[in-house]
Amino acid sequence: MAHATLVLLTLSSGISTGLKAFGHFEETPFFKLFSPVLAATTFVWFLYNYQIYPHFVSPLRHLPTAPGGLPVIGHVYARFQTPPCRDYLRFVKTVPNDGLIRLWNFWNTESLIITNAKSICEVLVTKSYDFEKAPKARSTLHRILGEGLIVTEGDLHKYQRKILNPYFGFRQVKDLYPVFWGKALSFSEVILSKLQEQSPANEKLPSGVVDVSPLASFMALDTIGMALTGHDFNTLHHNDDPLGRVYQYMSTPNTMIKAVLSLNILFPRWVASVVLPVEDRRISDRCAESRRLCFEMLREKRANMKASGEESPDILSKMINSNMYTDDEMTDHLLTFVAAGHETTAAAFVWAVYHLAKHPGIQKRLRDEIRANVSLDPAHQNEAMSSMEHLPLLNAVLNESLRLYPPVHQNFRMAVRDTSILGYPVLKGTYVVINNYVINRSPDLWGPTAEEFIPERWIDPETGKANKTGGASSVYANATFSHGARSCIGQGFARAEFRSMLAAFVHTFEMEMADPDEVPFMLGNITIKPLNGMKLRLRVAA
Numbered sequence: 001m002a003h004a005t006l007v008l009l010t011l012s013s014g015i016s017t018g019l020k021a022f023g024h025f026e027e028t029p030f031f032k033l034f035s036p037v038l039a040a041t042t043f044v045w046f047l048y049n050y051q052i053y054p055h056f057v058s059p060l061r062h063l064p065t066a067p068g069g070l071p072v073i074g075h076v077y078a079r080f081q082t083p084p085c086r087d088y089l090r091f092v093k094t095v096p097n098d099g100l101i102r103l104w105n106f107w108n109t110e111s112l113i114i115t116n117a118k119s120i121c122e123v124l125v126t127k128s129y130d131f132e133k134a135p136k137a138r139s140t141l142h143r144i145l146g147e148g149l150i151v152t153e154g155d156l157h158k159y160q161r162k163i164l165n166p167y168f169g170f171r172q173v174k175d176l177y178p179v180f181w182g183k184a185l186s187f188s189e190v191i192l193s194k195l196q197e198q199s200p201a202n203e204k205l206p207s208g209v210v211d212v213s214p215l216a217s218f219m220a221l222d223t224i225g226m227a228l229t230g231h232d233f234n235t236l237h238h239n240d241d242p243l244g245r246v247y248q249y250m251s252t253p254n255t256m257i258k259a260v261l262s263l264n265i266l267f268p269r270w271v272a273s274v275v276l277p278v279e280d281r282r283i284s285d286r287c288a289e290s291r292r293l294c295f296e297m298l299r300e301k302r303a304n305m306k307a308s309g310e311e312s313p314d315i316l317s318k319m320i321n322s323n324m325y326t327d328d329e330m331t332d333h334l335l336t337f338v339a340a341g342h343e344t345t346a347a348a349f350v351w352a353v354y355h356l357a358k359h360p361g362i363q364k365r366l367r368d369e370i371r372a373n374v375s376l377d378p379a380h381q382n383e384a385m386s387s388m389e390h391l392p393l394l395n396a397v398l399n400e401s402l403r404l405y406p407p408v409h410q411n412f413r414m415a416v417r418d419t420s421i422l423g424y425p426v427l428k429g430t431y432v433v434i435n436n437y438v439i440n441r442s443p444d445l446w447g448p449t450a451e452e453f454i455p456e457r458w459i460d461p462e463t464g465k466a467n468k469t470g471g472a473s474s475v476y477a478n479a480t481f482s483h484g485a486r487s488c489i490g491q492g493f494a495r496a497e498f499r500s501m502l503a504a505f506v507h508t509f510e511m512e513m514a515d516p517d518e519v520p521f522m523l524g525n526i527t528i529k530p531l532n533g534m535k536l537r538l539r540v541a542a
C-alpha cells in the first residue's frame with residue numbers, strides 16, 4: 001500500500017504541476033471534472049495492481065515473495081546491480097521456498113526466480129520452448145550478433161541448433177586440441193617474457209607481477225579465431241588486428257557499455273542514443289565494423305580454399321564445404337561464436353587462477369598432478385592432451401571454479417504462452433530469472449559449504465575419479481553451461497580450451513595475489529570478470 005500511495009502522490013503532483021503550467025486551465029469545467037476522474041482511475045488502477053491482484057487474485061499469490069522492491073521498478077534493479085547477483089543470492093538464501101520465489105517487475109507485475117532442480121529442469125528442459133529470451137534482450141543482442149544461435153527462437157533456433165551441433169561434437173573438439181594446446185603454450189611463453197623483463201638477466205626462476213586478465217582475453221580470442229576460422233588474430237603478441245581490436249573493446253568490463261546495453265534492454269532503442277549518444281554510436285560503429293571484417297574474412301577464406309583445395313580443421317572451412325549457409329548466415333554464426341566463446345573462457349581462467357592463488361595447497365597438488373602426467377614438449381602433445389581429460393584434480397578445479405564464478409552469470413526468459421512451473425500457472429509475459437551464479441551457490445542445492453572453494457567435491461572419494469555432480473543431488477544444481485535446448489553448444493570446446501590453458505599455466509608458474517588483501521570487484525556486461533583485472537605475483541615453478 002505504501003508503494004501505491006507513494007506512486008499515486010508522485011503522479012498526481014506531476015499531473016497537476018503539468019496542468020498548472022497551462023495557466024488558468026485548472027479553473028475550467030473540464031479540469032474540474034477531469035482531475036477527480038483521473039485521480040480516482042489512477043487510484044483504482046494502483047489499488048488493483050499493487051494490492052488486490054497480487055494478494056487475492058494472482059495464481060502466484062501463495063508463493064513466497066522476495067522482500068523489498070522499489071516503487072515502480074520492483075526488484076528489476078537486481079538485474080543491473082553492481083557487483084551483480086548480490087540481492088538475488090540474498091533472496092535465495094533467506095526466503096524459504098520450494099523452487100520458486102516471486103519478485104516484482106515493473107509496475108508490480110510478477111516475475112519468478114527458479115531455485116531448485118525441478119523448477120530449473122522445467123524451465124530449461126521440459127518446457128524450454130514455452131520460455132524465450134525477452135524481445136528487448138534479443139533485439140539488443142541482435143544489434144551485436146545478427147541472427148545467430150543466441151538470438152533466434154522457435155523453429156529457426158531448432159533448425160540452427162540441429163545443423164550447428166555437429167561442429168561442436170566430441171570428435172571435432174578433439175581435432176581442435178592442437179590449436180588449444182599450441183595457444184596455451186604461447187600464452188605461458190608471453191607471461192614468461194613479462195617475468196623476464198622484470199627480473200635480473202641471470203635469474204633462473206624469473207618472477208614478477210602480471211595482470212593475467214587482459215592476456216587471458218587475448219589468448220582466448222586468438223584461440224577461438226584459429227579454431228573457428230583458421231585466422232590468427234595474434235593479439236597475444238600485438239594489438240593491430242582490426243577484428244581483434246573490436247572484440248577487445250566490446251568485451252572489456254566497461255560501465256558505459258553496460259549502461260548502454262541496460263538502457264537498450266529497458267527502453268526503446270532511441271533512449272540510449274539520446275542519453276548516452278557517444279557511447280551508443282561507438283557501439284553501433286564497432287558492431288558494423290565487426291560485421292564488415294567478418295564478411296571480408298569469409299570471402300578471403302572461400303577464395304583461399306578454392307585456390308589451394310586444402311582441408312583444415314577449423315569450423316568455418318567445414319561450414320563453407322557443407323554449402324548449407326549463405327555468407328550472411330555464416331557471418332552471423334561467426335559473430336555469435338566469437339562473442340559467446342572468447343570472453344567466457346577468459347573469465348573462467350581468470351577466476352580459476354584467483355582461487356589457486358588463494359589456495360596454495362591445492363595449487364601445489366594440482367601442479368604435481370599435471371607435471372606427473374603432462375609434458376610441455378610439443379613433440380608429446382597428443383599424450384598431453386588425452387591425459388588432461390582424465391586428471392581428477394585438474395578437472396575438479398575447473399568445475400569448482402566454474403561453479404563459483406560461472407562466466408555467464410544470469411539469463412532471463414519470458415513465458416511466450418500461458419504455461420506452468422511446478423504446477424503454478426504462469427501467464428504469458430511473465431519473466432523468469434535464471435541466475436546461474438545464485439543456483440551454483442545455493443545452500444539448498446550445495447549444502448553449507450556452497451560458497452567455499454572445495455575442488456574435492458568433484459572427486460569420488462572411493463575411486464579417486466571425477467564425478468559429474470560435484471556431490472550435489474542433481475545435475476541441475478550446476479547451471480554454468482545451462483541445460484536443455486538452449487544450453488551452451490560450445491561446452492566441450494570451452495572445457496578443452498580451459499583445461500589446456502590452466503594445465504600449461506600451472507605447470508609453469510607458481511602464483512599468489514599481488515595484493516593478498518584484494519577482494520576482486522566482480523563486474524560484467526554479459527560475462528563476469530574482475531573490474532580491476534587479476535594481478536598475480538608469479539614465479540617460474542622450480
Ligand code: HEM
Pocket residue numbers: 149150161336337338340341342344345348406407408411412436479480481482485486487488489490491493494498
Ligand atoms: C567457460 C566458457 C563458457 C561458458 C561458461 C558458457 C556458458 C553458456 C551459457 C550459460 C549459455 C546459455 C545462455 C542462455 O541460456 O541464454 C551458453 C549458450 C551458448 N554458448 Fe556458451 N559458454 C562458454 C563457452 C562457449 C564457447 C567456447 C562457445 C563457442 C565456441 C559458446 C557458444 C555458445 C552459443 C552459440 C550459445 C547459444 C546456444 C543456444 O541458444 O542454442 N560458448 N553458453
